[in-house]
Amino acid sequence: MRAEIFTGTEQGFAVVGLRTAGAELAMVPALGGRVVSLRSRRTGRDWCWHRAGVTWLWRSAPGDDFGGSPQAGIDECVPSVAACEWRGRRVPDHGEVWFQEWRLDEAELAAGRLTAEVTLPVTPLKFRRAISVTAHGFRFDYALTNVGAAAEEYVWCVHPLFTIADGDRLELPREVRTLRVNGGIGTQPIAQGDLWSFPEPQPGFRLDRLETPGMPRGCIKGFAGPLREGFAALANDRTGDRLELRWDAAAAPLLGLWLNRGHAGFHHVALEPTNGAPDSLAQAVNDWKQFGVIPPGATATWWLEWRVS
Structure with missing residues (x-):
């Protein structure tokens, strides 16, 4: 399927995007390949969250705290989500x-694909992402190459922040019955490693209704899996909006769920397919034993698709 390519600017940053009859995706290459808009052309809903105000994009430097970054839309985390020391x-x-x-x-852009390769400054890895259109939305194809002399452990996750509207609900595969908690803020202490029932871990709130303990200030991060099916969706029966995510569960068998209902004044949700957990690579290797390994000179590949309707 051939995409319409468009360009523009947002707050002084160059934007390039792909458009089909039903959906539109816009990214800012200068800001880590950040996807700042994922919009349904049928309903007009833009799923990508950003801070309130006129200015919500700016540059970040190596070593900056992610919390002080724009955080808008979809970015990528590799080889760890949390800061840590490893090797x-x-x-x-x-x-x-x-x-x-x-x-x-x-050359890829001329062929209708948004493709870039970046070298990691600390870890001897090269990361490549190519975005193309599908009949229902957009496909992300990934490659991670070990350019070092030894095997390298890694954790990757796609890191999207999506808006929450009245009536939104979360769909996960039937096989998901529990969520292993990475951390959070609620009315009661939330400890890393806690095992929560899904969708109702405690009486009075349901994760599938995008509720957290401690609302309107609570937040939670947890992991589902290992999964046989790479599937998750956000849907709204009132408006007819639906954002469906499918991915290569053999390469990324876990789903991270971040749900913020008021922490720092933000309301957003993230569906994060990943190959490892928890967020720290060091803990993923040493404690939870959920991570990926790439031999020297080898390349790992995987994919995901966003279906917008």
Whole structure:
């Protein structure tokens, strides 16, 4: 399927995007390849969250706290989500690619794909992402290459922040019955490693209704899986909006769920397919034993699709 390519600016940053009859995606290459808009052309809903106000995009530097970044829309975390030390290296908060300037491959762009490859500054890895259109939305194809002399452990997750509207609900595969907690803020202490029932971990709130303990101030991060089916969706029966996510569960068998209902004044939800957990690579390897490994000279590949309707 051939995409319509469009360009523009947002707050002084160059934007390039792909458009079909039903959906539109816009990204800012200079800001870590950040996707700042994922919009249904049928209903007009833009799923990508951003801060309130006129200015919600700015540059970040290596070593910056991700919490002080724009946080808008969809970015990528690799080789760790949380800052940690691994193999004598200090891996930055939310990984090594989100603060870099990405340069699009011109030949790929001419073919209707938004493709860039970036070299990680700390870990000997190269990360490649290519975005193309499908009949129902957009496909992200990934490649991660080990350019070092030894095997490298890694955790990757796509890191999207999506808006929450009245009536939105979360759909997960039937196999999801529990969520292993990474952390959060609620009316009662939330400890890393707690096992919550899904969708109703405590009487009075339901995760499938995008509720958290402690609303309107609560937040939670947890993991479902390992999964046989790579599927999750956000849907609104009142408006007819639906954002469906499908991915390669063999390569990324876990789903991270971040739900913020008021912490720092924000309301958003993230569906984060990942190959490892928890957010820290060091903990993923040493404690939870859920992570990926790439031999020297080898490349790992995987994919995901956003279906907008």
